Amino acid sequence: MAFYGGIEGTADSDHPGGLMTCVTSSGLTWRVDNVHWNVGATEILRGVTASGEPGEITALLGPNGSGKTTLLSVLAGVRRPTSGTVTVIEPGGAQRDLHGIRTRERAKLLALVEQHAQTETVLTVRQVVELGRIPHRQRGVPFHLHSVIDEAMEIAEVSAISDRSWATLSGGERQRTQLARALAQQPSLLLLDEPTNHLDLHHQIDFLTRIRSLGLSTVAALHDLELAAAFCDRAVVLDRGEVVASGSVDKVITPDLLDRVYGVDGDVEPHPRVDRPHVRWTGLTTSTRKVLI
Numbered sequence: 001m002a003f004y005g006g007i008e009g010t011a012d013s014d015h016p017g018g019l020m021t022c023v024t025s026s027g028l029t030w031r032v033d034n035v036h037w038n039v040g041a042t043e044i045l046r047g048v049t050a051s052g053e054p055g056e057i058t059a060l061l062g063p064n065g066s067g068k069t070t071l072l073s074v075l076a077g078v079r080r081p082t083s084g085t086v087t088v089i090e091p092g093g094a095q096r097d098l099h100g101i102r103t104r105e106r107a108k109l110l111a112l113v114e115q116h117a118q119t120e121t122v123l124t125v126r127q128v129v130e131l132g133r134i135p136h137r138q139r140g141v142p143f144h145l146h147s148v149i150d151e152a153m154e155i156a157e158v159s160a161i162s163d164r165s166w167a168t169l170s171g172g173e174r175q176r177t178q179l180a181r182a183l184a185q186q187p188s189l190l191l192l193d194e195p196t197n198h199l200d201l202h203h204q205i206d207f208l209t210r211i212r213s214l215g216l217s218t219v220a221a222l223h224d225l226e227l228a229a230a231f232c233d234r235a236v237v238l239d240r241g242e243v244v245a246s247g248s249v250d251k252v253i254t255p256d257l258l259d260r261v262y263g264v265d266g267d268v269e270p271h272p273r274v275d276r277p278h279v280r281w282t283g284l285t286t287s288t289r290k291v292l293i
């Protein structure tokens, strides 16, 4: 499995004279500054400020309805902030307002894997992955000539099911197919909305190990704090649309966070066998039980 390396490919419009060899990238810097997003009079995001460096994986944490998906869609350029800015700094140093970039250009820069991604049900897995090449489309070069599609499918482990119809796929197979589609875009920034929610434990660990090996800047909305602690460099925690904590995962994922944000009593200790925090919960906190009763 070529996690890091490339495979030989065809010339590409973005790499003139060169080989389009792999879906990996050095990532980019992203910055969200004082972003608000309103629906009518309701503020869904309230002054969110967060950032990530090239190659960093940022966990987006927070309870249901706290604004994780909304923030991802703002970061993806799908939703324009009511106020505030989203900036990306490309490897060459160019600093750009994300919402000022044309859709096709933006799709070469970043890719979003949605929580419940849908597509044309008549498509095969390979055809879904080929959709990721649309922003890079070149006249006279059919999609299937792009070896980046093969590599994206290999990384997401869907090569063996390439001829299967999307309609027949399991939840986990769909999730992996959508990852391959996103990788085929050759993004520098990868946005994942609950990417492991359909995966069994083996595939959760495998999936995030693969994501880590790509070296892309990644923002992943996650509910599993143990996975966040194991695979992410940083965490941004949202509660009711506001950032209530951010920083390195070991500083952010604490018993106080479990209590304050999730209403859960627990301990966060160094893992006894590997170098990362280990989250253990006992139950809901008394205050939460009172709220629920």
Ligand SMILES: Nc1ncnc2c1ncn2[C@@H]1O[C@H](COP(=O)(O)OP(=O)(O)OP(=O)(O)O)[C@@H](O)[C@H]1O
Residues within 6 Å of the ligand: 039, 044, 062, 063, 064, 065, 066, 067, 068, 069, 070, 071
């Ligand atoms: N278009 C919209 N119109 C009205 N309310 C919206 C809209 N989009 C999101 N919301 C509300 O904004 C809040 C945040 O939603 P969002 O989906 O971002 O939360 P989340 O943290 O991703 O939740 P979950 O963990 O349950 O997926 C929710 O209360 C949701 O109902």
